[in-house]
Amino acid sequence: MDKKTNNIVKLHKNRVLVFPKRLYIFIVPAMTLFLIFWIFPILQLFYYSITDFNGINYNFNFVGLKNYLTILRDGSLINALKNTLIYTILMVVGNNVLGLLIAMALNSKIRGKGAFRTASFIPNLFSAIVVGFIWSYVFMPGNGLLSSFLKILGFNGSTIDLLGNFKTALFAIAVVEIWRGFGSAMIIYLAGLQTIDESLIEAGKIDGCTEMQLFIKIKLPLIFPIITINIILNVINGLKAFDFPFIMTNGGPGRSTNTLMFIIYKTAFNDQMMGKASAYAVVSFFVIVLITISLLSFMNKKEVEA
Known part of the structure; x- marks a missing residue:
């Protein structure tokens, strides 16, 4: 030098x-x-979280770890955590699989793909309140759209109550969340697919690769960072799920659709137990941070391998 x-x-x-x-x-x-x-x-x-604060009266007492022990003993925390994780997994799988499949279809040379892109993204433009009320009428037993359609096919649709059944309520709400949110994932995947150099695809075709091989060997590794983004976004949205359980079932039937965010709201504002709700929130905070960091680290390693 x-x-x-x-x-x-x-x-x-x-x-x-x-x-x-x-x-x-x-x-x-x-x-x-x-x-x-x-x-x-x-x-x-x-x-x-270590007080018996009710959200109104500031003459509260310190109770130590009592709130944490209570939410662990009564099973409410475990139930809400289980529901939230199931809901999150359904969101991640549904939004990403559906979004990627539609993005692949719309990235091909088909007529009217602009209209299809717009139509796929339209549900995401509506607020959760509007979507929740609409789908509540769709799932309504007896006169709902789903029941009426089943009656046309010759089934007894009046006996089907997806939102009123312990076993199906959470899955029904997840379907609504996926219907509303897959458009965002589709747009992100579509943007990623359009950045792939066409010369790589042509080289693969010359080598005799099938469409499936082109997707697995070329397209999938190149859009892996996009997959990471979509998965992280869906995990965060799933872990903080509140809108649809509140609008469509109010956490019911029973505790079948109680998520972490919903039980925090219910405990704080319905039961007026702000101290206990704060304990729920503290546990939720650590759970969300732990899951997000672990998943991000795992996906980053997979990106390097891809």
């Missing part, structure tokens, strides 16, 4: 050391908002 180049490098290093210090002042507003609206509420959440 000659003297001139060495001086340029030194000058560049000096700029790197000096210039960012002037930018620290721009970080202060963002960090202030982050501390006030994120860090402080989390610390407050931990604080309330």
Whole structure:
């Protein structure tokens, strides 16, 4: 390295050391908002979880780990966690499989694919309240759309009550969530598929690869980062599921559709046990962070292998 180049490098290093210090002042507003609206509420959440705070009266008492022991002993935490994990798995599998299949179809040369793309994404534009109420009427036993359709086919549709059955309620709600959300996954997959170099596909065809081999050997490894993004987004949405269990079943029948977020809401605002709800929230916080970090680490390793 000659003297001139060495001086340029030194000058560049000096700029790197000096210039960012002037930018620290721009970080202060963002960090202030982050501390006030994120860090402080989390610390407050931990604080309330060891009290009997009811959300109204601030003359509360410290109860230690009583709230945590209560939610573990009565089985409500385990039940909500089980329902949430099942719901999340259904969302991840349904949204990604359906989204990828439709994206593959729409990425091919078919007529009217623009209209199909729009139609596939339209459900995602509606709010959860609208979608939840519409599908509640679809699943309604007797006069609902599903029951009426089964009657046309010669079945007794009036006896089918998917939302009122302990065994089917959670799965019925998951179907609604998938119907509403697969369009987002489809758009992301479609964007990823369109970035694949056509020369790689042509080279594979020249080598005699079938469509399935082209997908497995070429397309799938190239869109693996897109798969990671979609899976992480669906896992986060599944773990914080609240809208549809609240709108369509209100956590019922029984506790069959109680998710972590729903039971936090119910305990805090219906039962007015903010301390116990905070304990639920603390456990949920660690569960979500653990699952997300573990999954992200696993998917990153798979990306490297792919």
